Amino acid sequence: MIELDHLVKRFGDLVAVNDVTLTVPRGEFFAVLGPNAAGKTTTIKIVTGLMKPTSGRARVAGFDVQAHPLEARQRLAFVPDFPFLYDKLTPLEFLRFTARLFRMPENVVEGPGQELIARFNLGTYLGQTIESLSHGTKQRVAIVSALLHDPEVCVLDEPMVGLDPHHARVLKDVLKERSERGMTVFVSTHQLSVAEEMADRIGIMHEGRLIAVGTREELRRRSGTSGALEQTFLALTAQEANLREERALATTAAGGPRGS
Numbered sequence: 001m002i003e004l005d006h007l008v009k010r011f012g013d014l015v016a017v018n019d020v021t022l023t024v025p026r027g028e029f030f031a032v033l034g035p036n037a038a039g040k041t042t043t044i045k046i047v048t049g050l051m052k053p054t055s056g057r058a059r060v061a062g063f064d065v066q067a068h069p070l071e072a073r074q075r076l077a078f079v080p081d082f083p084f085l086y087d088k089l090t091p092l093e094f095l096r097f098t099a100r101l102f103r104m105p106e107n108v109v110e111g112p113g114q115e116l117i118a119r120f121n122l123g124t125y126l127g128q129t130i131e132s133l134s135h136g137t138k139q140r141v142a143i144v145s146a147l148l149h150d151p152e153v154c155v156l157d158e159p160m161v162g163l164d165p166h167h168a169r170v171l172k173d174v175l176k177e178r179s180e181r182g183m184t185v186f187v188s189t190h191q192l193s194v195a196e197e198m199a200d201r202i203g204i205m206h207e208g209r210l211i212a213v214g215t216r217e218e219l220r221r222r223s224g225t226s227g228a229l230e231q232t233f234l235a236l237t238a239q240e241a242n243l244r245e246e247r248a249l250a251t252t253a254a255g256g257p258r259g260s
Contacts (some may be wrong), residue, residue, distance in 0.1 A: 001026045002047060007056035009042050012050040016042040017053070018208035024201075026152075027175065029185045031195035033233055034205035043205070044157050045185070047199040048078045061152050062229050074102070077151035079250035081158035083142035088130035091122055091141045094130060095148060102149040116144040119170050143171060147178070154178070156187040160194060172198055197227040204233060206240045 002024040017039045024030045034040050045051035047058050049072060051067045058065045061075040085094060095108045095117075105111050117123055120140040125133060129143065139162045146154065149216040154175065160168045176198060179185045189195060195202050196216060203213045212219055220226060223235040 003059040031199035038205040039208040077146035092126040
């Protein structure tokens with residue numbers, strides 16, 4: 001349902017995404033981890049059509065995101081870490097607006113949004129202006145809005161930011177339930193516990209490259225660790241950093257002055 005084919009994104013001399021190839025099939029819960037500036041958010045922006053790749057292709061539900069943007073976005077939901085909402089609207093107005101975008105009935109409270117509104121405890125906030133809500137409540141509005149049209153693919157960038165433990169648990173449950181029903185979930189997170197608990201497979205990015213992909217056990221074997229995902233993550237990123245340092249030293253030595 002998500003296909004990345006030799007994806008590259010450059011900003012001048014900086015290669016933010018470096019030849020990333022990945023397939024996330026229907027119904028898989030995929031988590032991508034990586035240190036800051038690893039390329040996770042840039043990859044997500046390309047997948048969701050917010051940014052054009054320098055080269056390579058991204059497909060969602062079989063549709064090239066650049067060649068067929070409307071078809072891809074109709075099947076996609078995106079929850080950024082700091083969602084943009086219309087502050088002067090109420091959550092109810094915003095959900096109705098979202099429903100119209102996807103050509104759904106506007107009776108979201110009685111219709112498709114009823115269960116989500118209840119599970120995320122938004123009922124008492126539906127008539128308040130969005131600008132008056134806390135960050136966590138705005139995040140819950142964004143999540144409900146994203147899931148309203150029952151997307152085939154859901155992409156989330158640090159979705160737990162601002163959520164209290166209760167609603168973080170609700171989000172985990174909703175995503176897992178929907179992935180078991182066939183929705184593809186692609187989530188970027190710094191919270192290793194989320195990936196360890198929820199993900200079917202995990203990808204690790206480092207300096208723009210996808211350096212490892214696999215189940216938790218597959219990544220443990222590759223890293224030579226046997227403990228928590230934190231140990232695996234640290235071992236794999238350290239190995240990659242050491243390899244790059246060795247390559248850089250070798251390149252410097254090969255290009256240095258003769259006889260040095």
